[in-house]
Amino acid sequence: MEELSQEKFQELGQFIDSLPSKKGELIRVLHKAQEIFGYLPKEVQYFVGRKLGVSTAKVYGVVTFYSYFTMSPKGKNHISVCLGTACYVRGAEPVLDEFRKILNIQGTETTPDGKFSLCSLRCIGACGLAPVVTVGEKVYGRVTKEMVAGILAEYK
Amino acid sequence: MSKIQTIEQLNELSNNVKSLLSIREQGEKSDDKTKADIKAIANGSKEKINILICGGTGCKSSESDKIVENFRNKISELGIQEEVKVLKTGCFGFCEKGPIVKVLPDNTFYVMVTPEDTDEIVNTHIVGGNKVDRLLYKNTETNESISDSKHMDFYKKQMRIALRNCGVIDPNNVNEYIAREGYKALATCITSMDSQQVINLMKESGLRGRGGGGFPTGLKWEIASKNNADQKYVVCNADEGDPGAFMDRSILEGDPHSIVEAMAICGYAIGASMGRVYIRAEYPLAIKRLEKAILDAREIGLLGDNILGTNFAFDIEITFGAGAFVCGEETALIHSMEGERGEPTMKPPFPAEKGFWGKPTNVNNVETFANIPVIILNGAKWYKAIGTERSAGTKVFALAGKVNNVGLVEVPMGTTLREVIFDIGGGIKNGKKFKAVQTGGPSGGCLTEKDLDTPIDFDNLIAKGSMMGSGGMIVMDEDNCMPAVAKFYLEFTQEESCGKCTPCRIGTTRLREILSMICDGKGTMEHLDELKRLSGVIKDTALCGLGQTAPNPVLSTLDAFYDEYLAHVVDKKCPSAQCQKLLEYVIIPDNCKGCTLCARQCPVNAISGSVKEAHVIDKLKCIKCGACIDKCKFKAIIKR
Ligand SMILES: Cc1cc2nc3c(=O)[nH]c(=O)nc-3n(C[C@H](O)[C@H](O)[C@H](O)COP(=O)(O)O)c2cc1C
Ligand code: SF4
Ligand code: SF4
Numbered sequence: 001m002e003e004l005s006q007e008k009f010q011e012l013g014q015f016i017d018s019l020p021s022k023k024g025e026l027i028r029v030l031h032k033a034q035e036i037f038g039y040l041p042k043e044v045q046y047f048v049g050r051k052l053g054v055s056t057a058k059v060y061g062v063v064t065f066y067s068y069f070t071m072s073p074k075g076k077n078h079i080s081v082c083l084g085t086a087c088y089v090r091g092a093e094p095v096l097d098e099f100r101k102i103l104n105i106q107g108t109e110t111t112p113d114g115k116f117s118l119c120s121l122r123c124i125g126a127c128g129l130a131p132v133v134t135v136g137e138k139v140y141g142r143v144t145k146e147m148v149a150g151i152l153a154e155y156k
Numbered sequence: 157m158s159k160i161q162t163i164e165q166l167n168e169l170s171n172n173v174k175s176l177l178s179i180r181e182q183g184e185k186s187d188d189k190t191k192a193d194i195k196a197i198a199n200g201s202k203e204k205i206n207i208l209i210c211g212g213t214g215c216k217s218s219e220s221d222k223i224v225e226n227f228r229n230k231i232s233e234l235g236i237q238e239e240v241k242v243l244k245t246g247c248f249g250f251c252e253k254g255p256i257v258k259v260l261p262d263n264t265f266y267v268m269v270t271p272e273d274t275d276e277i278v279n280t281h282i283v284g285g286n287k288v289d290r291l292l293y294k295n296t297e298t299n300e301s302i303s304d305s306k307h308m309d310f311y312k313k314q315m316r317i318a319l320r321n322c323g324v325i326d327p328n329n330v331n332e333y334i335a336r337e338g339y340k341a342l343a344t345c346i347t348s349m350d351s352q353q354v355i356n357l358m359k360e361s362g363l364r365g366r367g368g369g370g371f372p373t374g375l376k377w378e379i380a381s382k383n384n385a386d387q388k389y390v391v392c393n394a395d396e397g398d399p400g401a402f403m404d405r406s407i408l409e410g411d412p413h414s415i416v417e418a419m420a421i422c423g424y425a426i427g428a429s430m431g432r433v434y435i436r437a438e439y440p441l442a443i444k445r446l447e448k449a450i451l452d453a454r455e456i457g458l459l460g461d462n463i464l465g466t467n468f469a470f471d472i473e474i475t476f477g478a479g480a481f482v483c484g485e486e487t488a489l490i491h492s493m494e495g496e497r498g499e500p501t502m503k504p505p506f507p508a509e510k511g512f513w514g515k516p517t518n519v520n521n522v523e524t525f526a527n528i529p530v531i532i533l534n535g536a537k538w539y540k541a542i543g544t545e546r547s548a549g550t551k552v553f554a555l556a557g558k559v560n561n562v563g564l565v566e567v568p569m570g571t572t573l574r575e576v577i578f579d580i581g582g583g584i585k586n587g588k589k590f591k592a593v594q595t596g597g598p599s600g601g602c603l604t605e606k607d608l609d610t611p612i613d614f615d616n617l618i619a620k621g622s623m624m625g626s627g628g629m630i631v632m633d634e635d636n637c638m639p640a641v642a643k644f645y646l647e648f649t650q651e652e653s654c655g656k657c658t659p660c661r662i663g664t665t666r667l668r669e670i671l672s673m674i675c676d677g678k679g680t681m682e683h684l685d686e687l688k689r690l691s692g693v694i695k696d697t698a699l700c701g702l703g704q705t706a707p708n709p710v711l712s713t714l715d716a717f718y719d720e721y722l723a724h725v726v727d728k729k730c731p732s733a734q735c736q737k738l739l740e741y742v743i744i745p746d747n748c749k750g751c752t753l754c755a756r757q758c759p760v761n762a763i764s765g766s767v768k769e770a771h772v773i774d775k776l777k778c779i780k781c782g783a784c785i786d787k788c789k790f791k792a793i794i795k796r
Contacts, residue, residue: 025495066498129217
């Protein structure tokens with residue numbers, strides 16, 4: 001598990017203090033918090049709420065509304081399978097299923113060893129390469145079910 | 157860089173930097189005889205050749221950065237940096253064939269270039285004067301090489317207005333934008349027009365919003381301008397939530413200054429001094445380019461106080477979205493900018509009356525903005541003459557799916573779907589049969605063969621039960637199952653429903669459940685009626701556009717592909733063999749050689765038979781995993 005170190009809270013606190021105004025800045029702050037911590041556990045949400053003077057309920061409401069924000073840490077290698085329409089019609093679903101099968105995970109979660117996490121997302125805009133899979137920063141195009149094991153092997 | 161303080165200084169700078177583009181402008185005029193090797197070109201300046209590499213997200217994913225680096229290394233190794241300039245531009249649009257490298261002035265268009273190809277291009281073409289044939293685009297029918305993009309079917313019918321600078325200029329260099337008449341429209345507006353004149357010009361041009369609704373832009377500006385307030389806002393909607401659409405992203409990546417300029421023009425017209433771009437966090441490259449454009453514009457005085465010596469002030473900030481489709485809806489977008497959950501609210505009041513922080517706010521889409529500077533420069537009449545009577549100008553489509561040439565396509569309104577899919581798009585992949593095209597994303601509908609000759613414009617698409625939407629155009633072939641496609645869209649809208657109003661929250665959930673049952677072979681005739689009835693209720697009662705349009709994919713597929721629904725419901729068959737649960741794996745006895753390979757592969761021992769005799773699959777045991785089908789060397793196993 002990603003540690004919630006004091007330095008990280010300090011960094012976030014400094015960012016919040018540097019904002020010219022706190023009005024309407026909740027989402028911006030959450031983006032920063034996720035950048036620093038990698039995810040938004042409840043400790044971080046409490047902290048943000050206190051710092052901005054808004055209720056934790058509201059922070060939680062916003063965090064859960066937007067799919068970009070996550071409350072669980074990502075794996076060391078984060079895999080995203082694009083399920084945008086262009087990728088879908090070119091066969092992205094079997095690719096996602098294959099990742100699930102090999103990694104032995106059901107939905108979109110992190111493997112017990114913390115090595116991989118899997119999610120589906122909607123369109124990164126590289127539709128010419130559909131179906132598209134990203135692992136961290138790296139983009140794989142025209143992925144087929146058969147290529148999945150090979151992709152994972154690169155990160156073993 | 158020093159600040160530009162007058163329109164004269166802007167014109168002077170524009171003239172001074174013109175030479176930046178001279179090679180590329182030569183390229184636009186070049187014919188097949190133009191040669192681009194260092195020895196052949198003897199023009200006055202030292203710079204003789206430009207190599208442009210696409211730096212858009214699509215091509216970057218295929219290592220275009222590495223290609224740039226390799227070119228730069230090779231060029232400096234040969235000591236010809238002065239003669240050959242290597243530039244990273246925005247998207248050329250032909251994403252299917254990326255990464256794309258363009259050599260100028262002879263306009264050579266290399267496709268699917270890899271980092272290993274760069275030495276050959278430099279040695280053979282740049283230094284040797286001969287084009288590298290194997291990297292040229294091949295005509296799909298004749299297989300002839302075509303080197304100049306002007307002659308490619310993909311580009312022939314296109315007309316680039318919104319995308320005019322994409323793939324031409326270096327988006328990170330404001331001078332290149334200025335060399336292409338950049339910021340001249342803003343200068344004209346603020347120094348020689350009053351705000352009503354700008355609004356009138358927009359009204360006369362006939363420009364309609366490209367974000368989906370097609371609302372007349374001039375009229376929208378007029379309403380915002382008439383609402384008096386101490387502060388007003390200009391918002392650029394760059395949320396681009398339609399999965400499969402990427403024109404806004406490409407414009408921001410390839411020509412960010414055009415958006416900065418247009419937002420300032422809008423600010424002048426409606427009397428706002430503040431602009432905000434609401435952009436998806438999933439677009440890191442577009443964000444980076446836009447941030448740089450804003451900084452550069454500020455630095456040379458084209459944003460900030462007293463722009464060009466006038467008392468007009470304007471500045472732009474960026475707000476990041478956080479992955480919620482509904483935030484593309486303008487009231488939701490405004491709530492999200494205020495740091496709240498992005499839930500839509502009733503209109504009226506419209507944003508033009510009460511928007512961001514309760515102030516009059518004008519929201520326009522990226523592509524809408526991209527058109528504006530050219531309209532100001534070339535005039536309303538020029539623009540109005542392009543396109544159809546009620547939909548002026550061009551539209552950018554993100555052509556994707558089962559079509560040969562995936563990419564960004566900009567065509568005059570009134571072009572037919574057939575021209576876009578077959579002439580520009582090169583028809584269906586792998587020689588398959590065209591089945592349907594979905595326009596308008598999750599809010600749109602499926603159009604079929606009979607609609608192919610309809611001229612595309614806002615009103616025609618609505619009359620056909622679909623809509624323009626933001627410009628996604630997904631082509632489907634005979635292998636796509638339509639109830640499954642409808643289910644896919646409903647999964648999307650159901651997940652993206654903000655949950656505020658019941659018809660949408662519960663209605664889309666029910667639609668999704670029914671479609672799942674149909675695809676799983678548990679559908680009944682009553683379900684088909686229920687789909688229709690429920691769709692009608694959702695359309696009539698949902699609060700925002702998301703809910704109101706969510707049933708469109710269901711209704712349009714029910715209408716055009718009723719037979720396919722019947723096959724699922726009555727015969728429990730999926731004619732396109734896509735729905736796993738309805739599939740049946742069978743061995744054709746005549747083709748089976750009895751090699752036993754499949755039987756050993758089957759995880760549940762559903763296949764039996766003796767050696768050298770035809771095998772059979774036990775339907776009751778078969779779990780439809782498909783493990784056997786690829787193993788058979790004799791193509792004896794089929795799914796149906
Ligand atoms: C569910 C929903 C999603 C939308 N998504 C977008 C979007 O991603 N981009 C966009 O520009 N407009 C989107 N719109 C349309 C906007 O509400 C708004 O009409 C548009 O930004 C106005 O700009 P225009 O007049 O230039 O088209 C969406 C509307 C709805 C109902
Ligand atoms: S129609 Fe759907 S997305 Fe729109 S307000 Fe209602 S629940 Fe939210
Ligand atoms: S693999 Fe093909 S040929 Fe061999 S037993 Fe199975 S169906 Fe027959």
